[in-house]
Amino acid sequence: MAASGDGGADMEVEAFRRLYPARFYQRYLDAAVRPDARLLNRARSTSISLGPVPTADGSALVKVGNTTMLAGVKLEVMTPSSEGPDLGQVVVEFHMPPICSPQSRPGRPAEAACTITEQLTNALKSSELVDLHELSIAPGKAAWMAYLDIYCLDADGSLLDAALLASVSALAHLQIPSVAMTEEGTVIPALPETGISNHLSNDKHLQQPTVSEQRRLKLGAIPWSLTCALYKKHVLADPTAEEETVLHTILTVIIDSSGRLVAFYKPGGSIPATTNIIQECISLAKRRSKELQRSLDEAITQYESET
Amino acid sequence: MGSAARRDGRTAIQLRPLACTRGLLNRAHGSARWSQENTCVLAAVYGPKSISGRRENPERATIEVIWKPKSGMTGNKEKEAELVLRRSLDYIIIATLHPNTGMSIIVQVISDDGALLACAINATTAALVDTGIPLSGLIAAVSCGINKEGDLLLDLTKSEEQEAQAHVCLVFPNRPLSMKVETSIKSDDEPVEHGLVTSVTCGAMSVDDYLSCLDLGRAASLKISEFSRTSLEQSQRAVELVTPT
Numbered sequence: 001m002a003a004s005g006d007g008g009a010d011m012e013v014e015a016f017r018r019l020y021p022a023r024f025y026q027r028y029l030d031a032a033v034r035p036d037a038r039l040l041n042r043a044r045s046t047s048i049s050l051g052p053v054p055t056a057d058g059s060a061l062v063k064v065g066n067t068t069m070l071a072g073v074k075l076e077v078m079t080p081s082s083e084g085p086d087l088g089q090v091v092v093e094f095h096m097p098p099i100c101s102p103q104s105r106p107g108r109p110a111e112a113a114c115t116i117t118e119q120l121t122n123a124l125k126s127s128e129l130v131d132l133h134e135l136s137i138a139p140g141k142a143a144w145m146a147y148l149d150i151y152c153l154d155a156d157g158s159l160l161d162a163a164l165l166a167s168v169s170a171l172a173h174l175q176i177p178s179v180a181m182t183e184e185g186t187v188i189p190a191l192p193e194t195g196i197s198n199h200l201s202n203d204k205h206l207q208q209p210t211v212s213e214q215r216r217l218k219l220g221a222i223p224w225s226l227t228c229a230l231y232k233k234h235v236l237a238d239p240t241a242e243e244e245t246v247l248h249t250i251l252t253v254i255i256d257s258s259g260r261l262v263a264f265y266k267p268g269g270s271i272p273a274t275t276n277i278i279q280e281c282i283s284l285a286k287r288r289s290k291e292l293q294r295s296l297d298e299a300i301t302q303y304e305s306e307t
Numbered sequence: 308m309g310s311a312a313r314r315d316g317r318t319a320i321q322l323r324p325l326a327c328t329r330g331l332l333n334r335a336h337g338s339a340r341w342s343q344e345n346t347c348v349l350a351a352v353y354g355p356k357s358i359s360g361r362r363e364n365p366e367r368a369t370i371e372v373i374w375k376p377k378s379g380m381t382g383n384k385e386k387e388a389e390l391v392l393r394r395s396l397d398y399i400i401i402a403t404l405h406p407n408t409g410m411s412i413i414v415q416v417i418s419d420d421g422a423l424l425a426c427a428i429n430a431t432t433a434a435l436v437d438t439g440i441p442l443s444g445l446i447a448a449v450s451c452g453i454n455k456e457g458d459l460l461l462d463l464t465k466s467e468e469q470e471a472q473a474h475v476c477l478v479f480p481n482r483p484l485s486m487k488v489e490t491s492i493k494s495d496d497e498p499v500e501h502g503l504v505t506s507v508t509c510g511a512m513s514v515d516d517y518l519s520c521l522d523l524g525r526a527a528s529l530k531i532s533e534f535s536r537t538s539l540e541q542s543q544r545a546v547e548l549v550t551p552t
Contacts, residue, residue: 049523056473114386121383126473126511248397260511268394272480272502278521282514 023247029231036065036240042128043226043238043288046167048299051171057146058174058217060299062166065240066156071148071166073174077137077187078145086137088143092121094150094163101155101241115162117178119252120150123164123263127223127256130171137212142187144176157241160252160265168222169296173303178214222287222296225263228253228273228281233281237288255287255304257293308338315464322449322462322494324501327429327538329437337438341430343462345420350430351437354410362409367402374427378414384549388414388424395478395505399442400435421464422450424507429531436539445481446504448533450474451520453512459519461527473510475517477524481503481532500532501525 017024017035028035037232038044044065056072063069080087086149096104104110109117124130135144148170150163178190229239230249243257244250249269254262266273273281310316323344332338335411342348353408355368370391374381392414400410412434414427430450435442452463452474460467468474482500503521512520 112391114383115390118383118387122509126509128511153478257513259513261508261514261517262511263508264504264506264517265508266503267391268397268478268505270398272398272499272504273506274502275518275521278503278518 021246024245025231029234029236033235034243035092038233041237041284043291044240046165046292046293046295047105048169048295050169050303053163056170057177058170060166060169060173061089061160062169064158064162064165064238066154067158067162068154068167069150069152069153069159069162071150071163071170073170073239074147074149075174075176076145076147077131077142079177080136080140080143084132085140085146086136087132087145088145089132089136090124090130090146090148092124092150092167093117093149094120094152097156100152104155112159116163119160119263119265120163120167123223124167124253127254127260127262128220129168129222129256131218131220134218135176137187138181141185146174149240155241157239157244159182159227161227164223164225164254165296167293168219168224169299171217172219172296172300174217176212176215176217194206221260222259222293223254223256224292225252225254226281226285226288227251228284230269230273230277232271233277235277235284240293251279253279255282255285255289257289259286313460313467314410319458320461320523320527323464325531325534327433327535329433329538329542332500335400335434337434337436339433339437340417341433342417343422343426343427345410345418345464346395346426347417347420348423348427349412349415349417350376350434351415352410352434353429354438355405355408355440357407357411359498360472361552363407365406368405368407370396370412371409372396372412372414372431375413375415377419384481388427391424391505392428392431392509393551396431396435398480398504399432399444399446399524401441401443404441412455419465421468422462422467422476423479425462426447428476428478428505429535431484433539433544435533440520441466445532446478446480447528447530447533447535448476448478448505450476453516453520453525457516459516459523468509471510473508473512473516475506475508475520475524477521477528478505479501479525479528481533481536482529500529 047059051071053060057075058073082167094113096113097292098104098106105186137143150166179187180190181187228251229236229243231247249271251266256262326342329339332351337352340349370393372393374385374389412431425448432446450463452460452471454471463474480500
């Protein structure tokens with residue numbers, strides 16, 4: 001370690017990292033590597049597992065490096081609004097419980113959590129991932145309300161990426177149960193067509209045709225997200241929490257599977273993005289989207305082979 | 308494309324008339340009202356002032372932004388706008404000049420007819436200038452969108468935003484005049500005012516459309532910075548006339 005007036009000539013690496021985080025990172029990044037041995041444009045390894053929450057209608061656990069997200073979808077029957085009689089609804093909420101990082105406290109949701117909720121809602125809406133007509137049961141009478149809740153268990157940077165991946169995976173895992181509708185207009189779970197329990201159930205119910213079969217939710221173009229941190233002329237893909245606090249300028253690119261730009265979200269920061277940087281971020285996001293697509297496909301095949 | 312008339316008679320790349328008034332509030336250290344026709348925002352800046360407890364930072368001023376919607380409660384949308392505003396203003400406020408202090412920036416929406424975030428960023432920039440604290444430069448925000456037919460539009464109204472395929476709020480730095488803005492990323496080929504400070508998109512568009520939005524927004528931001536500079540110089544001249552010779 002070359003002495004450069006920081007008194008760190010014979011300092012231990014870990015102490016140097018804590019005392020002079022900016023200088024510590026500068027030395028790594030100028031040599032185009034990162035403290036966790038990744039190249040600048042490489043994302044962390046990602047794993048997806050489907051169905052960890054058996055009580056939810058759809059769920060997924062996603063890990064991007066150390067960042068861990070648990071997403072669950074719960075379906076409820078609601079009466080659709082008069083403006084959209086054949087539309088269901090998806091309500092997204094992102095939670096940052098105190099377990100996820102030293103910064104988050106119990107009580108009112110932090111600014112970061114509110115922002116990510118807003119970004120997720122925006123990304124799902126803009127990419128038209130869920131066709132709300134799909135969530136209709138009987139037009140004007142009943143539709144599904146899908147509550148999508150994402151819990152951050154370990155916040156180690158690039159939260160939006162992991163949260164969006166968890167949301168998409170949970171929706172891909174979602175099974176819409178088969179239901180029937182009584183004459184009074186209430187929705188009941190459809191009876192299994194075994195015919196054995198005929199005498200137990202009400203005859204009236206049996207006469208009702210099943211209005212909707214059990215099915216997977218059909219998904220539209222899937223949004224894939226990549227967060228980048230800017231340092232001088234370099235772009236760091238998928239920053240960790242430490243990198244995010246040192247580098248300040250963070251931006252998120254969301255690209256959907258048909259190549260459209262769903263979001264280019266750069267909330268300020270001390271470094272303005274030049275056209276070159278913008279294009280580099282977009283091409284990194286495109287490459288990352290292919291990786292994530294592969295991970296999700298693998299997770300789905302694995303899940304299907306297990307069940 | 309540029310000749311396609313819009314509902315309010317503007318061409319696709321025409322901005323709405325801008326108006327800016329500074330120093331409206333007596334108690335605030337700086338205040339400004341910025342309007343783009345029917346979108347109007349009032350911004351006030353208090354500080355640098357003393358703050359207490361955990362929020363005090365020995366290295367820099369703590370900046371807080373409070374967004375007050377026209378009606379109703381502060382929800383997720385407002386929280387997000389607060390974050391975007393704070394981070395965007397980080398680009399021009401030299402926070403390290405005022406360690407251990409706090410700055411409150413309050414944004415009151417008076418009326419919203421589209422391009423609200425852009426209008427709020429312009430209003431707070433003007434209010435910061437009115438405060439008289441040193442800034443590293445100015446920023447100009449503009450909203451740009453693409454309608455269902457694929458035409459690019461500037462400075463969208465509320466109804467245009469709702470019909471648009473996608474719209475985006477872009478913030479660019481002002482071209483530096485006398486002072487040199489110190490940026491570590493100054494590339495050889497692109498001037499400072501081409502750098503994108505903030506981008507908040509809504510809706511999906513192709514990458515090419517986004518890049519053309521950037522070009523159009525960049526050109527429009529020059530006009531907006533020109534306006535804010537002129538209005539700033541005018542108010543300075545007014546002060547000069549009042550001072551006794």
